[in-house]
Amino acid sequence: MPKLSVIVPCYFNEDNIPVTVPELIKNEALFPAGVEFEYIFVDDGSQDQTLAALLHARNQYPDRIKVVELVGNVGSYNAIVAGMEQATGDCLAIITADMQDPPELMVKMYDYWTKGFKLVIGNRQDREETGLSKTLAQTFHWLMKHLALRNIPDGGFDFVFFDRQVRDDIVRMKERNSNIFYLMVWLGYEYVNIPYVRRKREIGKSRWTLQKKVKLLIDSLLSFSYFPIRAISVTGIVLGTIALLYGLYVIGLKILAPEGPEGWTALMVVVLFVSAFQMIALGVIGEYVWRGMDAARNRPLYVVKTVYPSEAGPKY
Template identity: 45%
Template sequence: MKKFSIIVPVYYNEANLPDTIPQLLELGDRLTGYELELVFVDDGSGDRSLQILLDFQKKFPEIIKVLKLTRNFGAMAAVQAGLSQVRGDCVGIIAADLQDPPELFVEMAAEWKRGTRVVLAVRQEREDPGLQRFCSNAYYALLRRFALPGYPSGGFDFVLIDRQVVQDLLRIQEKNTNVMALIYWLGYRPVLIPYTRRARKKGKSRWTLAKKLKLFVDSFVSFSYFPIRLLSLVGLLVAGAAFLYGLIILASWMIWSVPVRGWVPTMILLTITAGVQMSMLGILGEYLWRTLDETRKRPPYVIDAVFEAGLSAAEKRSGE
């Protein structure tokens, strides 16, 4: 019997888990011919999320596995941790907030059974607020244009992948990256299943603006050379503008005897140039920091404990 694993990153989801876990468990009856494995990754939650997970794990020890990370490493690191622990022939990834419909895994499993190694549930419509929809659409449009051509316009973080794809992802071991973009970057021909992303009904999203901006920067630095090329282009434009301005000043003085009054034009030019240079240094710094972070060889996550059937207390604490 094939094993169907589902990874669920968890971060402050105590309001959602009592509804999410039963709905995922129901898939065991709907996915005929599969053995279900649910892998929940607690990403340093400070609420009762871990306790709720452990209560369900005790009731369904043969199905549910719980990973506890030492602290909050981020959603992408939590997914990477889950990938390192799953045993499934195919592996699904879904959020814990029920904005994505778990029942769609049945259709995705049918596609996988036909030989598709990457099945993406793509957002055709979103019930999110207008500003959030606009920002998401802009992000994916930029990603398609400058980093990953052909990337689904609505984006995705609800997927089903083959075991071979899991092994490919585990070999990469990048930090400060976007796992979903990595799945697409691998090059397997995906099957897209459209769906409507539901509005969040319970709990408060911890997907803050700072985290969204980090994902935006990580995606572009990891998958696009456009920021570096942009530095060269901006540098040429600023140099050209400064040279042209200098010619105008020189011509005005030599031909029309127009004196340059005061330091205002010079200071404006210097201020603009300095601002552009600082912005360019910031972009270079993003690349330099990521290079340094990779050379340190620090793991993208640390598993504090693993809770599953058959593990001793010592094994649970060590996460081995």
């Protein structure tokens, strides 16, 4: 029977761990007999008692749980890659530590995997959250679907089940400043998606700040779409055409009515508008340049401080 590695990135989840671990262990009973389980919890530089809670859980289930402690906070996507590199399973799953995604859905995902699908996506058909958070999430995924990857499912996703071959591809690429879940779709493997309603967070406070959401949007768009740079080109052409027409108008006005108004106000509006566009264009180009420089430096995505292996696994 195959081995399933479940990767759980953790950041300030000390209150979630005592609930999450028993839920995952209980979920094993829904799988066919003989499936082997491995849980890889990655502490992404938490400053609370998350690591202590993870080590306590490891002591309770020493044959299943592996804890990876990173030196500092590198973001959930890089933490997931760290978990992938430690995974030894034939298939893998990624789930959040706050249990907003239903672990029982993994059973159906596993069934699709046994039928030959390399990638199975749990996409959020709806979410129990309300207000600005829900609106921002819906806007983000709408932009990505219409400007970058048209073959991603509606509603967004970060709950996936995939084959070890997909894991090997992702780890080998070591993509930085990107979106690891969209990268799985970009690889081109045939996938199946399972819609579900994401639960409202019941324990703890989300650390997914507005700043991180904006960075993720920028990273995702620049990684999978040429839209920003092409938008600059199109806008430049439009502004150039307007400037040419306005220039012809000014010349004609000077010839036909030498004593006419000088048009200082209109000129200042044009100058300010074009200057603002130039600054925005430089900012977008700078984002691309910075990402190229970051890739050229080839610094590690993360630094592992300690790996606490499961007793059934290899020692580090």
